[in-house]
Amino acid sequence: MAVSGLIMYGYLILHMAGNLWVFAGQQAFDTYAHHLRVLGEPMLPHNSVLWVARLVLLAGLIAHVWSAVLLSKRSHHARGGAGKRYESGQHKRGVQRSYASFTLRWGGAVIALFVIYHLLHLTFNVVAPGGASDSPYQRYVNGFGIWWVLLSYVIALIAVGFHLRHGLWSGLTTLGANFSPATRRGLNLVAIGVALVITVGFLTPPVLIFLGVVGA
Numbered sequence: 001m002a003v004s005g006l007i008m009y010g011y012l013i014l015h016m017a018g019n020l021w022v023f024a025g026q027q028a029f030d031t032y033a034h035h036l037r038v039l040g041e042p043m044l045p046h047n048s049v050l051w052v053a054r055l056v057l058l059a060g061l062i063a064h065v066w067s068a069v070l071l072s073k074r075s076h077h078a079r080g081g082a083g084k085r086y087e088s089g090q091h092k093r094g095v096q097r098s099y100a101s102f103t104l105r106w107g108g109a110v111i112a113l114f115v116i117y118h119l120l121h122l123t124f125n126v127v128a129p130g131g132a133s134d135s136p137y138q139r140y141v142n143g144f145g146i147w148w149v150l151l152s153y154v155i156a157l158i159a160v161g162f163h164l165r166h167g168l169w170s171g172l173t174t175l176g177a178n179f180s181p182a183t184r185r186g187l188n189l190v191a192i193g194v195a196l197v198i199t200v201g202f203l204t205p206p207v208l209i210f211l212g213v214v215g216a
């Protein structure tokens with residue numbers, strides 16, 4: 001769960017940073033999208049680096065969902081099929097959970113639905129709110145002029161933000177980084193900070209496009 005999550009985390013940081021090319025205008029963004037496809041040429045075939053990245057992401061996604069199902073079964077079994085999730089005798093509230101940890105399952109489902117819609121929208125050009133286009137920049141800008149497209153991305157990105165906030169903390173804990181009260185505090189701060197940067201970084205361009213500041 002931790003390793004596959006961290007692989008997707010890395011992808012999201014690169015994806016969010018890449019999306020910021022939209023501020024540099026149509027030519028710059030379309031050149032960036034083109035470069036994703038010609039990376040490694042002429043030593044490697046067209047699109048090959050992109051396909052390797054897609055396969056790694058897909059493997060990460062399958063491993064992540066598979067681990068989630070296994071972990072969920074294991075925790076259900078450990079509670080003897082009853083009792084509250086995150087119940088703990090060591091915590092003053094009796095449960096050891098945050099809003100982010102409690103929403104992981106539903107949040108994960110929302111993100112999965114979003115990714116399907118997102119790929120149909122911006123990668124495959126099948127769903128084209130605001131108008132289809134061969135230009136990745138134009139596809140990006142066309143959709144976010146529409147309030148419900150923006151709203152659906154905002155909802156999905158809030159789910160992504162919560163998922164990332166808990167995920168980074170939990171993943172690094174699994175990998176052994178959470179070994180003292182000080183590192184626990186540090187991990188929490190890093191997890192909140194990185195999740196905020198990614199969520200705000202993703203949402204800033206669509207909001208500015210909607211307001212007519214970008215792409216007008």
Ligand code: HEM
Binds near residue numbers: 119157
């Ligand atoms: C406001 C938020 C987002 C925007 C504006 C956005 C924009 C885009 C664009 C323009 C592309 C197409 C790139 C191209 O083919 O040239 C793309 C592809 C993609 N996005 Fe996003 N994205 C956002 C959030 C996300 C999130 C949160 C995820 C994952 C949870 C995600 C996963 C993907 C994937 C998997 C691809 C396909 C890459 C490929 O195989 O070519 N995106 N996105």
